[in-house]
Amino acid sequence: MSIKKSSPDILRFSHKDMTVEKVEQKFKGFFSINEVHVNHRLYEGGTSITLKREIFERGDAVVLLPYDPVTDKVVIIEQFRLGAMNDKTPWQLEFIAGMFGENEHPIDVAIREAKEEANLDITKEDVIEVSRFFTSPGGTSECIYMFAAKVDITDVGGVHGLEEEGEDILVHVLSREDALDLLAQGKISNASTVIGLQWLQLNYARLQKSWSS
Numbered sequence: 213m214s215i216k217k218s219s220p221d222i223l224r225f226s227h228k229d230m231t232v233e234k235v236e237q238k239f240k241g242f243f244s245i246n247e248v249h250v251n252h253r254l255y256e257g258g259t260s261i262t263l264k265r266e267i268f269e270r271g272d273a274v275v276l277l278p279y280d281p282v283t284d285k286v287v288i289i290e291q292f293r294l295g296a297m298n299d300k301t302p303w304q305l306e307f308i309a310g311m312f313g314e315n316e317h318p319i320d321v322a323i324r325e326a327k328e329e330a331n332l333d334i335t336k337e338d339v340i341e342v343s344r345f346f347t348s349p350g351g352t353s354e355c356i357y358m359f360a361a362k363v364d365i366t367d368v369g370g371v372h373g374l375e376e377e378g379e380d381i382l383v384h385v386l387s388r389e390d391a392l393d394l395l396a397q398g399k400i401s402n403a404s405t406v407i408g409l410q411w412l413q414l415n416y417a418r419l420q421k422s423w424s425s
Contacts, residue, residue, distance in 0.1 A: 224255065225253055229252055232250050234249040235249075238266065243268065245266055248265050250265070267352065268353075268354075269352070271311050271354065272354060273309055273354065274310055275307050276308040276359050276360070276361055277408040279360055279362065279388075279416070280365040283387075285388065286412065287330055287383060288384045288400075288405070289308060289384070291303065291379065304401070305405065308325050308326055319359065329381050329383075334363060338362045339360070340360050342358040360411075388412060388416060391409055
């Protein structure tokens with residue numbers, strides 16, 4: 213997924229066009245919440261009023277899409293998610309994901325989480341970058357680094373996760389088409405998994421060609 217060199221940069225402003233006046237930490241637990249006072253340039257000239265906004269600081273995360281190009285199957289995990297308790301079920305179908313350790317590179321997070329959550333052994337050579345995106349930039353600073361990894365789904369399955377982190381993760385191996393059917397039925401509602409499956413549908417033929425050679 214490349215950007216053409218001729219693509220125009222349509223963004224008008226950058227960091228130099230904003231001023232952070234004050235940052236106050238309002239809550240500190242497993243995550244934290246900061247109150248930020250900021251103003252910025254306006255498109256028609258001048259400067260905005262000082263905006264006071266709460267930002268949910270949960271840290272950045274990595275998402276991994278494990279794909280077997282030979283069998284055309286994906287690895288998807290199932291686990292309890294408190295944030296989905298108001299949905300039909302708080303158990304979510306997701307791609308492998310995890311937060312950064314100290315001074316950890318995104319690919320290293322992907323490799324570590326693949327082992328912890330699905331008992332998958334992958335190397336840096338197996339991994340390609342998919343995308344980088346913000347989950348909800350109006351209220352949180354979280355940025356997702358998404359990767360895809362070439363895997364062999366033989367003997368993949370079971371229940372995994374770190375006991376000390378309270379993880380109870382069931383591993384599913386699904387055909388790409390079955391995963392897309394679940395998405396179409398609304399049974400996959402995790403945002404990064406939705407994005408990953410849509411990307412896979414656009415790129416699976418290329419992955420099959422490059423990863424099977």
